[in-house]
Amino acid sequence: MAANFQQGPSCPVCLCVFSDPVLLPCTHSFCRECVRRNVSGSCPVCRDPYVEEQALSNRALREACELFLAQNQTQNQTQSPSLTGSSSEGTCNLHLKVLQFYCEKDEEPLCEDCVCLHSIHRLFTLKDALPRCKNELNYKLQIFEKKRESYQKKSLKFRQAVDHIKGQAELTEKQIKEEFQRLHELLHKEECVRLQTVTNEKERKIAALNQLIDDTNKDVIALDQLIDSVKKDIQDTDLNILRNFQSFKRKAQWTSREPRLSHDSLLNVGKHVGALGFNIWRNMQSHVKYYPVVLNPNSASPWLSLSDDLTSMKESSERTTAPENPERFDPCVLVLGSEGYASGRHKWEVMVSDSPKWVLGVCKESVIRKKKFTLSPNRGVWAISLSKGVYQALLAERQQLEVPQRPERIRIKLDWDKGEVSFYDGDTSTHLVTLTHRFDERMFPIFGPALHSKPMSLAPGKTTLHT
CATH class of the missing domain: 2.60.120.920 (SPRY domain)
Incomplete structure (x- = not known):
């Protein structure tokens, strides 16, 4: 049970158990030392004037205080050795007296001289305070154990999240590779079509030029024959040249057209490589879908x-x-x-x-x-x-x-x-x-x-x- 020291025999000035109490004419009691130190010349409680010679020794109150301290000393001696042992750990660091009480507010053990400093606090004996402290610590222990269990579960979920991220990355990489593979195949197909188009045009243009070369070579042969014929006519007698001039002139005629390259005889390079990337992208639009929104x-x-x-x-x-x-x-x-x-x-x-x-x-x-x-x-x-x-x-x-x-x-x-x-x-x-x-x-x-x-x-x- 809690020990209530607020109603104990304590001095109103120092708040400690009376030491050599004296009685003033106004009937208020104080420690003799507290009266001696009071320089106001009036009672600290009711303010009635007095002189120090009027302070009388209060024997009854002194005996009550001694009895009170004796009872506390007896109670202290019945405490468990683990709490009130004579070792330095069981004594007050300030007063070097045995620790007997526990302050609930300040959460510290006290000796009998410390009591007056905690007179407005709730005090317990060490025996009563120990289970209270242990109960509070056990309560915190249960909280920490539950929190540890919660953290362990969260750690498991975090590891599962790591596995989930790995799965997401694996699936994403697979989709990226598949999409690029599909685009690569489309690009390769487009490349083959365009290369074949160049090859077809090249072969068609070269065939046309080869035909032109053959026709030109035939004309060269025909011109050689015509030249030989004209030379032969020129070497005839003068009179025959004059007589047959009209015939020679008619034979010395060339009616074939001059061979020349046509306007589209060369490869149309601009058609094949001009804005090549753009044209490929434009042709691939039919193979690509656009979604204004995708899901998260x-x-x-x-x-x-x-x-x-x-x-x-x-x-x-x-x-x-x-x-x-x-x-x-x-x-x-x-x-x-x-x-x-x-x-x-x-x-x-x-x-x-x-x-x-x-x-x-x-x-x-x-x-x-x-x-x-x-x-x-x-x-x-x-x-x-x-x-x-x-x-x-x-x-x-x-x-x-x-x-x-x-x-x-x-x-x-x-x-x-x-x-x-x-x-x-x-x-x-x-x-x-x-x-x-x-x-x-x-x-x-x-x-x-x-x-x-x-x-x-x-x-x-x-x-x-x-x-």
Whole structure:
């Protein structure tokens, strides 16, 4: 039990047990030394004046104090040797007396002379204080043991996260290599086609020139014969030359066209290598898809399964072992786009097909991730949904949408600067609803395919080449 020393025989001045107590004319008692040191000439309690000679020895009070100290000494001697032994560890460093009490506020053991310094504190005997201290330490020990267990579990999860990162890297590297391999094959095929085109043109142009060479050589032979004929006529007699001049002149005629290179006789090098990289890239557009939005697997609910190219999502047959990172939705079955927007206008489309339940829209980056919540602008989500055949705008008070026909493609337009997010039937461009808000942080596309629903996929965007 606690020892209450506030009502013990203590001096009002020094707050210690009376030492040689004296009684003043006003009937208040003090230690003789405290009276001697009082220079005010008035009682410290009631302020009545007195002279030191009027202080009388208070024998009754002195005997009560001695009895009180004797009882405490007897109680001290009955304590356990481990607590009140005569070794230096069981004595007060200040008064060199045996430690007998324990201060609850200052949390330290005291001797009998220390008691007056802690008179307003709650004190215990050492025997009573020990189990209290041990209980508190045991309580802390239990906390630390539970915390250690929690840390061990977290360490296991961190190691699992390391394995997950390795798996992510392995899959990513595989996809990169496969995509580059596909592009390499396309490039190799394009290279072969272009090289074959050069070869075909080269062979065609060379064949034309070889034909021109053959024709020219035939003309050279014909000219040789004509030259020999003219020389022979010139060597005839003078009279015969004059008589047969018209005949000789008619024979000395050359009617063939002068051989020359045609305008397209050489290889069209510019056609083959001019802007080669650009032309190859332009021809490869039909082999490459562009997605305005792709999914962020680090935000996907453990109950969702994403495609390797991060363009479609569906329910997972069992809870995945994905790490419990802060970005991940759990337990809500949601996933975000990989890129957020803090300005500008953006557009993407989602193929919902005939899925009976879904949620589409945008949300703040600070949206709740680790507990269930109602999707609404109050929670940082601007979205529409389909559930039980009813289309709704997910406002604080749900707004039912009039949809003429069931859309298989939903188009979402975000104008961050104007604070608008609009929804359309992607097939007919019919406007469904526009939600407004003054956005003040980065906004992310949000998708909720829901459980037991068919897969939803992102539609590729259209690309236009301007030159």
